[in-house]
Each structure stands twice: as C-alpha cells, then as structure tokens.
Amino acid sequence: MSVTTQAEWWRAAVIYQVYLRSFADRDGDGVGDLPGLLGRLDYLRELGVDAVWLSPFHPSPLADFGYDVSDYEAVDPAYGTLADFDELVHAAHERGIRVLIDLIMNHTSVAHPWFAESSSDRAAPKRDWYIWADPRPGNEPPNNWLSSFERCGPAWTYHPETRQCYLHSFTPGQPDLNWRNPEVRAAMRRVWRFWLDRGVDGFRIDVAHRLLKDAGLRDNPAELAHARRHTVHPTLRMRNLDLPETLQVLRELRRTLDEYGGKLALGEVPISDDRRLADYFGGDGMHTAFHLAFWEQPWQAAAFRRTVDGLAAAMRPGALPTYALATHDIPRSASRYGAARARVAAMMALTLRGIPCVYYGEEIGMTDAPPPDALDVDGRDGQRTPMQWDATGLGFTAGKPWMPFAPGQAEVNVAAQQDDPGSLLRLYRRLIAYRRASPALRGGDYRSVEAGDDVFAYLRSAPGERLLVALNFASRPAAAVLSGLPGEGLAEVSTGDRPAGSAVGLRPLRLAPGEGLIIRIEEGT
Ligand code: NOJ
Numbered sequence: 001m002s003v004t005t006q007a008e009w010w011r012a013a014v015i016y017q018v019y020l021r022s023f024a025d026r027d028g029d030g031v032g033d034l035p036g037l038l039g040r041l042d043y044l045r046e047l048g049v050d051a052v053w054l055s056p057f058h059p060s061p062l063a064d065f066g067y068d069v070s071d072y073e074a075v076d077p078a079y080g081t082l083a084d085f086d087e088l089v090h091a092a093h094e095r096g097i098r099v100l101i102d103l104i105m106n107h108t109s110v111a112h113p114w115f116a117e118s119s120s121d122r123a124a125p126k127r128d129w130y131i132w133a134d135p136r137p138g139n140e141p142p143n144n145w146l147s148s149f150e151r152c153g154p155a156w157t158y159h160p161e162t163r164q165c166y167l168h169s170f171t172p173g174q175p176d177l178n179w180r181n182p183e184v185r186a187a188m189r190r191v192w193r194f195w196l197d198r199g200v201d202g203f204r205i206d207v208a209h210r211l212l213k214d215a216g217l218r219d220n221p222a223e224l225a226h227a228r229r230h231t232v233h234p235t236l237r238m239r240n241l242d243l244p245e246t247l248q249v250l251r252e253l254r255r256t257l258d259e260y261g262g263k264l265a266l267g268e269v270p271i272s273d274d275r276r277l278a279d280y281f282g283g284d285g286m287h288t289a290f291h292l293a294f295w296e297q298p299w300q301a302a303a304f305r306r307t308v309d310g311l312a313a314a315m316r317p318g319a320l321p322t323y324a325l326a327t328h329d330i331p332r333s334a335s336r337y338g339a340a341r342a343r344v345a346a347m348m349a350l351t352l353r354g355i356p357c358v359y360y361g362e363e364i365g366m367t368d369a370p371p372p373d374a375l376d377v378d379g380r381d382g383q384r385t386p387m388q389w390d391a392t393g394l395g396f397t398a399g400k401p402w403m404p405f406a407p408g409q410a411e412v413n414v415a416a417q418q419d420d421p422g423s424l425l426r427l428y429r430r431l432i433a434y435r436r437a438s439p440a441l442r443g444g445d446y447r448s449v450e451a452g453d454d455v456f457a458y459l460r461s462a463p464g465e466r467l468l469v470a471l472n473f474a475s476r477p478a479a480a481v482l483s484g485l486p487g488e489g490l491a492e493v494s495t496g497d498r499p500a501g502s503a504v505g506l507r508p509l510r511l512a513p514g515e516g517l518i519i520r521i522e523e524g525t
C-alpha cells in the first residue's frame with residue numbers, strides 16, 4: 001500500500017504527532033532521531049494512521065525546543081541528515097503514511113543568519129526583516145505587548161548595539177519576522193517550496209494567527225494589557241495577533257499548496273472564540289485547524305457537547321476541525337482525566353466529525369512526568385518524555401535518554417499492551433480500523449442528541465450507514481433516554497468489555513460506568 005494521489009486525503013485521515021526528540025533514538029545519543037522514526041514506521045502502519053506530523057527538526061539553539069529555527073533548509077545533526085529525511089518520506093509513503101512538518105513562520109531563532117544581519121546595523125539591508133522599534137525612555141519596551149510565556153515578561157528586548165528593541169512573541173531567542181516586508185514573504189515561499197519539492201504532504205502551521213501585527217505597533221487596549229495569548233473581549237481586539245491581514249498570507253500559502261495538489265495546511269490557531277477560529281480554515285485559507293477549546297474542557301458530557309457543537313455551528317459548510325487530546329504543549333489525557341476516562345476520550349476523538357490527531361504515547365496511556373528539571377521555558381517537559389516502547393527503555397534508546405521516562409513505564413508500554421486485547425493500544429487500533437472502514441465516521445454528518453447529564457451522544461451518518469456514539473462521562477451506570485431512535489441497535493466497539501455484535505436496547509440506552517459505545521442503527525428501523 002502506498003500513498004494515493006487523492007486530493008482531499010486528509011478529510012478521512014488520522015494524524016499522529018511525533019515529538020521527534022522523544023520518539024525513537026537510533027544512534028544511541030539519547031535523543032530521538034529520523035532513523036529511529038523510520039524504524040518505527042511499521043508500528044505506525046499497524047496502528048493505522050494516515051499521516052505523521054513531525055515536530056521541528058531544523059538546527060536550533062533550543063530556546064524553545066526547535067521552535068527557534070536557525071536554518072529552515074537543514075536537519076539538525078542530532079536528528080540526522082537531509083538524506084535521512086528523504087529516506088523517511090520515501091519509506092513512509094511506501095507504507096501509505098504521509099508526512100507533515102512543522103512550519104514556523106512567525107519567528108526565527110536569534111541564531112538565524114537573517115537575524116544576525118538584521119541586528120548588525122540599523123542600516124542593514126535586512127533590518128526590516130524583523131520588527132524593530134525605539135524604546136521608551138529608560139530603554140523601556142515600545143508598547144505594552146507581552147510575550148506569550150509568563151517567564152519572558154514583555155514581548156520586547158532591548159538591543160544595546162543598535163539601541164532599539166526587537167519584538168518576540170515568545171522567548172527573546174525567537175525574534176518575530178516582519179510579514180509586512182515582501183522580501184520576508186518571498187524568503188518564506190522558498191522555504192515552503194524547498195520542503196514541498198522534497199515530497200512533504202503538508203504543514204502544521206505554528207501560531208498561524210500571529211503572523212501580522214498592528215502596523216503602528218499601538219498598545220493593546222488597557223482592558224487587554226494583561227493578555228499573553230488571544231483573549232476574548234466583547235468589543236475590543238488585540239493588536240499583536242489575529243489581524244485580518246494574516247489571512248492573506250495564509251491564502252498565499254494555500255495557493256502554493258494547491259499548485260502541488262494533495263497537500264495539507266493544518267493550522268495551530270490558539271483562539272477559543274469559535275467565530276474567530278472558524279475564519280482561519282475551510283475556505284481558501286488553511287484546510288483545517290486545531291480545536292483549542294476542546295482540550296480546555298472539564299470532564300463533563302455537557303461541556304464537550306457544547307464546545308463541539310459550538311465550533312460546528314460557527315464553521316464554514318464542509319469545514320473540518322482537528323481534534324487532539326494532547327500535544328507537546330498540552331498535558332496528556334491520561335493525566336488530565338485518568339486512565340479509564342482516557343479510553344472514552346479516545347473514542348470521542350476518533351469518532352467526532354473532524355480530523356483526529358494522536359499525540360505519540362497517547363495510544364498507550366502515557367502520563368505526564370511530574371515537572372522535571374524545567375528544561376522548557378513554559379514548563380511543558382512533563383508531556384514530552386520518551387516513548388515507552390518497553391519496560392526497560394531500551395526500545396527508545398541504548399544510551400541515556402535526554403529526559404527521564406515518565407512514571408509507570410513498567411506497565412504502560414507498547415510491548416506490554418500489544419498482545420493484550422483489553423489494552424488501550426488495542427482499543428486505539430480497533431477504533432482507527434473501524435473508522436477507516438466506516439463511511440459515517442470517515443466522512444458523514446454529525447448531530448449531537450440529548451442524552452441526559454452524564455452522556456455525550458451523537459449520530460454520525462452517511463448514505464447507507466448510521467452510527468450512534470454514546471459516551472458515559474460519569475463513573476456510575478447511565479440510562480440515557482434518547483428520542484427519535486429505534487428500540488434497538490447493534491454494539492460495534494465498546495471501551496468496556498461488551499462484545500461486538502451484541503444487541504443494545506435504546507429505550508433507554510444503558511451504559512456501564514465510564515463506558516463509551518459505538519452502536520450501529522440498522523437502516524429502516
Ligand atoms: C506553538 C508551539 O506548539 C509551541 O511549542 C511553541 O512554544 C510556540 N508555538 C512558539 O513557536
């Protein structure tokens with residue numbers, strides 16, 4: 001099986017996020033690498049995923065673990081070589097797996113030659129490639145914009161050599177590019193093409209909503225002066241993110257992707273306002289974007305129903321959001337919800353109308369490590385621990401892992417779960433395989449149905465197939481009264497031990513504590 005030429009392959013895809021540093025280490029230096037990932041492609045094929053999204057692998061001083069790029073057209077030696085990358089893409093494609101890479105366009109590293117040139121002199125030809133401004137008296141920041149990271153304070157750093165400040169929406173090691181400069185746009189277009197020409201199948205676009213900032217660098221309104229990230233206000237807008245002009249850049253990216261055909265733009269748009277988020281995808285901009293509010297919900301059926309329905313109502317017709325239970329920025333689901341609920345969460349993410357994106361290790365229920373020695377500027381180390389291939393750790397590296405394993409490795413690992421039919425890994429495989437074979441899950445409609453306080457229930461339907469997904473969020477049995485459904489359906493997949501193929505009464509629908517269930521509703525009943 002190899003990748004098809006189907007243009008909209010992503011509509012029915014399951015994506016798997018590989019945090020490369022922590023996935024699989026081939027050369028024994030304790031850092032995951034491209035050859036290590038190559039050696040695990042068969043595992044991913046067996047899991048059933050259609051695409052991998054690779055975290056940044058470019059040369060980087062690691063001020064923000066690779067989100068500070070010093071060369072967009074190279075591979076950091078810690079991860080391998082460009083030849084390794086090409087081999088990976090080839091081997092993945094042979095197995096029917098597409099490869100997405102992280103595109104970090106809002107900022108570079110201070111170590112990027114563009115910034116070296118820009119900061120060398122006020123008259124440097126590349127001065128305007130970044131955002132420079134005179135300080136206020138006392139070398140104070142030019143305006144009240146804040147870095148997204150609390151630890152970094154203001155979004156400006158004074159540069160004594162040229163007596164101006166540069167803007168950094170993240171760490172001082174990540175100066176923001178000036179997207180109002182056509183040369184920057186042209187340089188970044190070359191980067192897109194560099195990777196598209198190498199055969200990548202698309203990009204995950206880092207902080208896509210931040211590319212443009214207020215041209216006059218005006219202060220954020222006083223009411224929003226505390227805001228480090230997008231903050232919803234009934235009338236006021238922030239001036240350092242989510243500007244309408246940003247959509248033009250994303251459209252341009254889309255046009256380039258369309259020239260190639262079959263390429264995906266998946267946006268990271270950390271905006272929890274449904275209407276604002278909906279503008280970024282599904283039209284002539286990016287194809288899809290992560291549903292941020294999804295992972296902010298408390299473990300309550302009503303909360304998830306509200307957020308899923310909210311974005312569904314705001315989206316353009318035909319648009320698809322991307323659902324992730326965790327990422328390298330978001331604590332793991334087994335830590336947030338607990339091991340049992342992680343099974344229900346998995347069923348939800350893999351059966352909603354949208355593109356599921358599985359963070360490595362979620363499929364075995366890895367938990368976060370207690371905050372280790374704070375390598376990351378924003379305290380996100382806990383969810384970035386090495387993949388638990390086995391109880392010894394040798395499956396990850398023969399050397400000393402760059403970061404300790406999370407607790408629980410002895411039980412929570414691939415080797416222990418792959419032959420255990422009751423394991424989370426086997427549930428993931430079953431759900432992904434089921435989804436792949438189901439027209440209703442792959443591409444059908446979605447409609448949530450009233451099912452009482454404890455149960456989030458929805459219908460997925462396509463011509464010839466109707467499925468009811470019912471998720472009991474409570475740790476007590478549920479008896480959900482559903483209207484407009486026949487008296488009985490057929491159990492397909494349960495997160496518990498209910499056998500597939502057994503009849504399920506729907507008046508009421510009885511679920512075990514914390515059970516998630518996919519039920520086939522026979523046509524004509
Ligand atoms: C979002 C990335 O996911 C995160 O890890 C990073 O710190 C910021 N963007 C800045 O690039």
